[in-house]
Amino acid sequence: MLLPGEVSHSDPPPPAQRKCRPMNPYESFLLTDLYQLAMMEGYVEEGVTGTAVLEFFARKLPPQPGFLMAAGLEQALDFLQDLRVTPEELNWLSASGKVSPALIDYLAEFRFTGDVHAMPEGKVLFPDEPIIRLTAPLSEAQYAETRLINLLHFQSLIAAKAARIALAAQGRLLVDFGLRRAHGAEAGLLAARASYIAGFAGTATVLAGREFGVPTFGTMAHAFVQSFDDEAQAFQAFARARPEKLVLLIDTYDTEEGARKVAALAPKLRAQGITLGGVRLDSGDLDALSRSVRRILDEAGLQEVAIFVSGGMGETKIGNLLQAGAPIDGFGVGTSLTTSSDLAALDCAYKLEEYAGIPRRKRSEGKTTWPGRKQVLRRIGADGRMAGDVLSAADDAQDGVPLIEPVMKDGKRLRPAPTLDEIRAHAAAQLAALPEGLRRLDPAAAYPVEIGARLKALAAETDRSIDHMEEG
Amino acid sequence: MLLPGEVSHSDPPPPAQRKCRPMNPYESFLLTDLYQLAMMEGYVEEGVTGTAVLEFFARKLPPQPGFLMAAGLEQALDFLQDLRVTPEELNWLSASGKVSPALIDYLAEFRFTGDVHAMPEGKVLFPDEPIIRLTAPLSEAQYAETRLINLLHFQSLIAAKAARIALAAQGRLLVDFGLRRAHGAEAGLLAARASYIAGFAGTATVLAGREFGVPTFGTMAHAFVQSFDDEAQAFQAFARARPEKLVLLIDTYDTEEGARKVAALAPKLRAQGITLGGVRLDSGDLDALSRSVRRILDEAGLQEVAIFVSGGMGETKIGNLLQAGAPIDGFGVGTSLTTSSDLAALDCAYKLEEYAGIPRRKRSEGKTTWPGRKQVLRRIGADGRMAGDVLSAADDAQDGVPLIEPVMKDGKRLRPAPTLDEIRAHAAAQLAALPEGLRRLDPAAAYPVEIGARLKALAAETDRSIDHMEEG
Numbered sequence: 001m002l003l004p005g006e007v008s009h010s011d012p013p014p015p016a017q018r019k020c021r022p023m024n025p026y027e028s029f030l031l032t033d034l035y036q037l038a039m040m041e042g043y044v045e046e047g048v049t050g051t052a053v054l055e056f057f058a059r060k061l062p063p064q065p066g067f068l069m070a071a072g073l074e075q076a077l078d079f080l081q082d083l084r085v086t087p088e089e090l091n092w093l094s095a096s097g098k099v100s101p102a103l104i105d106y107l108a109e110f111r112f113t114g115d116v117h118a119m120p121e122g123k124v125l126f127p128d129e130p131i132i133r134l135t136a137p138l139s140e141a142q143y144a145e146t147r148l149i150n151l152l153h154f155q156s157l158i159a160a161k162a163a164r165i166a167l168a169a170q171g172r173l174l175v176d177f178g179l180r181r182a183h184g185a186e187a188g189l190l191a192a193r194a195s196y197i198a199g200f201a202g203t204a205t206v207l208a209g210r211e212f213g214v215p216t217f218g219t220m221a222h223a224f225v226q227s228f229d230d231e232a233q234a235f236q237a238f239a240r241a242r243p244e245k246l247v248l249l250i251d252t253y254d255t256e257e258g259a260r261k262v263a264a265l266a267p268k269l270r271a272q273g274i275t276l277g278g279v280r281l282d283s284g285d286l287d288a289l290s291r292s293v294r295r296i297l298d299e300a301g302l303q304e305v306a307i308f309v310s311g312g313m314g315e316t317k318i319g320n321l322l323q324a325g326a327p328i329d330g331f332g333v334g335t336s337l338t339t340s341s342d343l344a345a346l347d348c349a350y351k352l353e354e355y356a357g358i359p360r361r362k363r364s365e366g367k368t369t370w371p372g373r374k375q376v377l378r379r380i381g382a383d384g385r386m387a388g389d390v391l392s393a394a395d396d397a398q399d400g401v402p403l404i405e406p407v408m409k410d411g412k413r414l415r416p417a418p419t420l421d422e423i424r425a426h427a428a429a430q431l432a433a434l435p436e437g438l439r440r441l442d443p444a445a446a447y448p449v450e451i452g453a454r455l456k457a458l459a460a461e462t463d464r465s466i467d468h469m470e471e472g
Numbered sequence: 473m474l475l476p477g478e479v480s481h482s483d484p485p486p487p488a489q490r491k492c493r494p495m496n497p498y499e500s501f502l503l504t505d506l507y508q509l510a511m512m513e514g515y516v517e518e519g520v521t522g523t524a525v526l527e528f529f530a531r532k533l534p535p536q537p538g539f540l541m542a543a544g545l546e547q548a549l550d551f552l553q554d555l556r557v558t559p560e561e562l563n564w565l566s567a568s569g570k571v572s573p574a575l576i577d578y579l580a581e582f583r584f585t586g587d588v589h590a591m592p593e594g595k596v597l598f599p600d601e602p603i604i605r606l607t608a609p610l611s612e613a614q615y616a617e618t619r620l621i622n623l624l625h626f627q628s629l630i631a632a633k634a635a636r637i638a639l640a641a642q643g644r645l646l647v648d649f650g651l652r653r654a655h656g657a658e659a660g661l662l663a664a665r666a667s668y669i670a671g672f673a674g675t676a677t678v679l680a681g682r683e684f685g686v687p688t689f690g691t692m693a694h695a696f697v698q699s700f701d702d703e704a705q706a707f708q709a710f711a712r713a714r715p716e717k718l719v720l721l722i723d724t725y726d727t728e729e730g731a732r733k734v735a736a737l738a739p740k741l742r743a744q745g746i747t748l749g750g751v752r753l754d755s756g757d758l759d760a761l762s763r764s765v766r767r768i769l770d771e772a773g774l775q776e777v778a779i780f781v782s783g784g785m786g787e788t789k790i791g792n793l794l795q796a797g798a799p800i801d802g803f804g805v806g807t808s809l810t811t812s813s814d815l816a817a818l819d820c821a822y823k824l825e826e827y828a829g830i831p832r833r834k835r836s837e838g839k840t841t842w843p844g845r846k847q848v849l850r851r852i853g854a855d856g857r858m859a860g861d862v863l864s865a866a867d868d869a870q871d872g873v874p875l876i877e878p879v880m881k882d883g884k885r886l887r888p889a890p891t892l893d894e895i896r897a898h899a900a901a902q903l904a905a906l907p908e909g910l911r912r913l914d915p916a917a918a919y920p921v922e923i924g925a926r927l928k929a930l931a932a933e934t935d936r937s938i939d940h941m942e943e944g
Contacts (some may be wrong), residue, residue, distance in 0.1 A: 026498070026656075026657035026658060026661070026679075027657075028679055028682075030678040030679040030681075030682055031651075031657055031660075031661075031677070031678075031679045032651075032677075032678055032679075033649070033651060033652070033676040033677065033678070033690060034676050034677075034678050034688045034689060034690025035676065035690035035691050035692055035693060036690075037678065037690070038690050038691070038692060038710075038713070038714050039692055039693060039695075039696045039710075041713045041714060042692075042696060042709055042710050042712075042713035042714065043696075043699075044713075045709075045712065045713045046709045046712070046713065048699055048700075048709075050699070052695070052699065054695065092682055096681070098678070098681075098688070100713075138695070138699055142693070142695055142696075145652070145693075146651055146652050147657075149652040149653065150651060150652050150653070150654060150656065150657065150660060151656075153652070153653055154653075154654075154655050154656055177505070179503075179504075179505060179618055179622060180505070180617070180618050180621040180622050180625070181621065181622070181625055181626075181817045181818075181820075182622060182626075182655065183626050183654065183655035183656065183658075183659035183663075183811070184498075184622065184623075184626055184655065184656055184657075184658030184659040184661075184662055185498035185499075185503055185619075185622060185656075185658045186498060186655075186656030186657050186658045186659070187655035187656040187658070187659050188503075188622060189498070189503075189656075190656055191655075204505040204506050204507065205503070205504075205505065205506075206502040206503075206504055206505070206506050206509065206570070207498075207500055207502040207503045207504075209502075209568070209570075210500075210502055210564055216506045216570070217506060218505060218506025218507035218508075218509070218510050219507050219510070220507055220510060220511055220514075221507060221511060221614070221617070222823070222824070222834050223511075223524070223526065223610070223614055223823070223824035224511045224514060224515075224614075226824045226827065226832045226834065227515075227520055227522070227524065227610055227824065227827045227828075227832075228520075237514055237517075237518045237520075238510075238511075238514050240514075240517065240518070241510070241513045241514035241516075241517045241518065241572075242510050242513060242514065252834060252835075253835055253938060254835075283839050335816070335817045338655075339655070339816035339817045340816065341816040341817060344807070344811035344812065344813040344816050345653045345807045345811045345813060346653075348653075351694070351695070352694070352695035352698045352699065355698065355699045356699075360698045360699075362694050362698065362724060363724075363725055363726075367755050466725060
C-alpha cells in the first residue's frame with residue numbers, strides 16, 4: 001500500500017552526526033541522583049577502588065508484556081564513552097557545597113574506563129536476564145546507574161510495547177503519533193527510535209528523522225479543516241499544497257460525508273495530476289466507519305485509496321478491529337505507545353553482583369538477586385523458534401546461544417554502532433522466532449527460563465559468606 | 473524533623489541562567505509532528521493568515537485524580553518566546569525534500585507573535601477548563617501544538633499526582649527519587665520541578681537543583697553497603713565521608729539487625745561530632761519494620777533519628793502506612809510519581825475555538841468541544857474553600873474569580889516569571905482550599921463545573937452555522 005507522507009530514511013540528508021551536535025544539557029554529568037555523588041565521595045575518601053560488576057535486569061513482568069526487547073544500548077554507550085565533568089559543572093558543584101574538595105579533584109579527571117557486556121538492541125529477553133553488565137572501578141560503575149537505567153529502561157519498555165502492537169497489526173502500516181503526550185522531549189524522540197526498531201514504519205516526529213534517520217509520516221489536523229469555511233475547500237487547499245502521498249482527514253464533522261466529498265474531489269485532483277493516497281479517521285466507531293468509508297471509496301473507483309485510523313489505538317484495539325475484519329490499512333498509534341500506558345515502568349534493578357573478585361548478593365525481602373557475572377543461553381527448537389533460556393554463571397558451559405556480548409573495553413566501543421536498520425532486522429527476526437503463544441499475545445503463554453546449576457551453587461555459597469559476616 | 477541531605481535551594485549558586493545554557497537540541501524547531509509543517513505549507517500557500525484561537529484542556533478524568541494542577545507554563549512561554557528556525561535546520565529541511573521552497577522562505581523569519589492567556593502554575597483545575605489559550609496567526613498557533621502539549625500535559629499530570637501524594641503524606645517529608653525510571657532525561661527533570669511545585673520537599677536529581685533551584689536530597693545505595701565486607705564498616709565509612717545530615721540505608725541484609733548496628737554505632741559517631749539524621753528502609757513490611765526500628769532506635773536514646781522509607785511508594789501505600797500509625801517521618805517516591813503510573817496520560821486536546829473572528833467547534837463523535845474564547849470563574853465558599861466553577865464565554869460577566877490571565881502579548885512575556893517558591897506557595901494555598909472530599913482523595917468526590925449560559929448559546933449558534941455549511 002501507499003505509505004502516507006513517507007520520506008524514506010535513506011533520502012538525503014543523513015541524520016546529524018553526533019560530534020556536530022550542540023551540547024545537550026541533559027547529557028550533563030549532573031543528570032544523576034545526589035546519592036551517587038555521596039557514595040563516590042565515600043569510595044574516594046575510603047580508597048574503595050576495587051573492580052565492581054553491576055548488572056541491569058527486569059525483576060518480573062505482568063502477564064503482558066510476556067517478553068521484553070532490549071533497546072537503548074547505543075545511547076547508553078554514548079553516555080559512557082562521553083562521560084566527563086565540564087569545568088562549569090565542577091565550579092557549580094564546588095560552589096554548591098554538595099561535595100568535598102577531594103571529590104572535586106577526583107571528578108576533574110573522571111572518565112568511564114571499564115568494560116561493558118550487553119544484549120544487542122532488538123533482542124527479545126525475559127525477567128532476571130541482564131540487559132547490560134558493567135565491569136569497572138566501583139565509583140564509575142555505581143555512578144553510571146541513574147542515567148543507564150533512565151536510558152535502557154525506557155527504550156526497552158517502549159520497544160516491547162511496540163513489538164506487541166506490531167504483532168497485533170499483522171503487517172499493517174504503523175506510525176508513531178505519540179510525541180505530544182510522551183513524557184517530555186527525550187521520551188518522544190527515543191520512543192520514535194524504539195518503536196521503529198520493533199517494527200513501526202516510522203514516526204510523525206520530524207526531529208527523530210534528523211537525529212536517528214527514522215522515516216517520518218504526516219497527514220493533517222482538524223484545525224486545518226476548521227479554518228476553512230467548507231470541508232471540501234480545505235481538502236482542495238491541502239491537496240494543492242501537499243500533492244505527494246496525500247492523506248486527508250475526513251472526520252472533522254461527519255465521517256461518511258467527508259468520504260463522499262473525497263470521492264467527489266478525486267477526479268478533479270486526478271485531472272491536476274494529484275493522486276490521493278489515503279484518508280484518515282480519528283474518531284467514532286472505527287469498525288463500522290472504516291467499512292462504510294471503504295464502500296464509498298470503492299463505489300467511486302478509489303480502491304487504491306488506503307484507510308488509515310488513529311485515536312486511542314493500542315494492541316488490543318488494533319487486534320479487535322482486524323479480527324472483526326475492518327478494512328484498515330494502517331494505524332497511527334500515539335499515547336499508548338509512547339507512554340506504555342498499560343505498564344508505565346518495569347520492576348527492574350541495577351545491582352552489584354561482584355566486588356573485588358567476590359560475588360555479592362542483595363537479600364532484602366522480596367528483592368533477592370542472583371550473584372556473580374551472568375550469561376543467558378538460548379535454546380532454539382527444530383522449528384527455528386525460541387525453546388527456552390538458561391540464566392547461568394558467565395563461566396558455566398551450557399548448551400545454547402549466548403545472548404550477552406562484549407561491546408566496550410576500557411571505556412572504548414569494540415566496534416562501530418550497527419545501523420538502525422540492522423537493529424530493526426534483528427528485532428524482526430527475534431519476533432519471528434517467538435513461541436506461538438507469545439506471538440499471539442496470549443497472556444497465559446509462559447516462556448521457560450531456568451537457573452543454571454553453577455549459578456545456584458554460587459548463590460548458596462554467597463549466602464553462607466553473608467551469614468558468616470552477619471555473625472562475625 | 474531533620475531533612476536528610478538537604479541543600480537549601482537558596483544556597484549559592486543560583487540555578488543556571490537560561491541565556492548562558494548551551495543550546496538544547498530538544499528545543500529544536502524540528503521537535504514537532506510532520507503534519508504541522510504540512511499544514512503550515514497549506515496556510516502559507518493558500519494565504520490562510522487569519523487570527524486563530526486555540527485552547528488546551530483535559531477532556532475528562534478518571535475517579536483519581538479528582539483534580540488537575542496547572543504546571544509547565546514557564547517552559548511553554550520559553551518555548552514560544554524563543555521560537556525560531558536556525559540556518560542549520562533550514563538547510564536540513566530544505567535538503568530533506570519534506571517541505572516546499574516557499575515554506576523554507578517563510579520559516580527563515582518564523583517567530584511566535586501572538587498573545588497567550590493561561591492558568592498560573594500551581595492552580596487547581598478540572599476537565600474542559602483551558603490551561604492555556606493562544607491567539608495568533610493560525611500557522612503559529614497551530615505549529616505550537618506539539619511541544620506545547622508535550623510540556624504542559626506532562627508537568628500538569630505530574631503536579632496532580634504529586635499533589636495527591638502530598639495530601640496523603642499529611643506533612644511528612646517527600647522526596648522525588650524517580651529520575652532513573654522516568655521516561656528519559658527531560659521527564660525526570662520536569663517531574664522534579666512539578667513535584668516541588670505540588671508540595672514535595674525536593675528531589676534526588678542534582679541537575680534539577682542546577683536548572684530549577686529545587687532542593688536536592690540523597691542517601692546511599694545497597695551497593696555501597698555490599699562493597700564493604702561488613703555492614704557496620706560500610707556505615708562508618710559513609711558517616712566519615714558524609715558527616716552532615718547523615719542517613720544510613722539499613723535493609724541490605726536484615727533491617728532490624730541493621731538498626732541495631734546503627735544504635736551501636738551512634739555513640740561512636742557522636743564522639744566524632746557526627747549526628748545521625750535518619751535511617752532509610754527500602755524493602756519488606758514497612759509498617760512492621762518501621763515500628764521495630766523505631767523501638768530499637770528509641771531504646772538506644774535515638775528518638776531524634778528519623779525513619780525514611782522508599783520502594784514502590786505512592787499515595788495509596790503512604791496513606792495506608794500513616795493510617796495504620798507507622799512511625800515514618802518521610803518518604804522517597806520514585807516510579808509512581810515520575811511516570812504517573814496509574815494514569816500515564818490525560819485525555820486532552822488543543823483545539824481551534826475561533827478563526828478569523830468566527831467561533832469554531834469540532835463535532836467528531838465523542839470529541840465535541842466548546843467553541844470560542846473561554847474563561848473559568850471560581851466561586852469560593854464562606855469557609856474559604858472552592859465551591860464550584862463556571863466554564864464561560866470569555867466575555868460573559870459571571871460571579872467568581874477568573875482563573876485565566878493574560879501572560880504574553882505580541883510574543884513577549886507580560887511580566888517576569890514568578891519564582892518556583894512563589895508558584896509552590898500558590899499551589900499549597902490551592903490544595904488547602906480544595907473541598908474536603910477532594911483533599912481526602914475520595915474517589916466519589918465530585919466538583920461542580922457548570923457551563924455558562926452564553927457559552928451554551930454560542931455552541932448552539934456554531935452548530936447551526938456548521939449545519940448550514942454542511943448543507944451548502
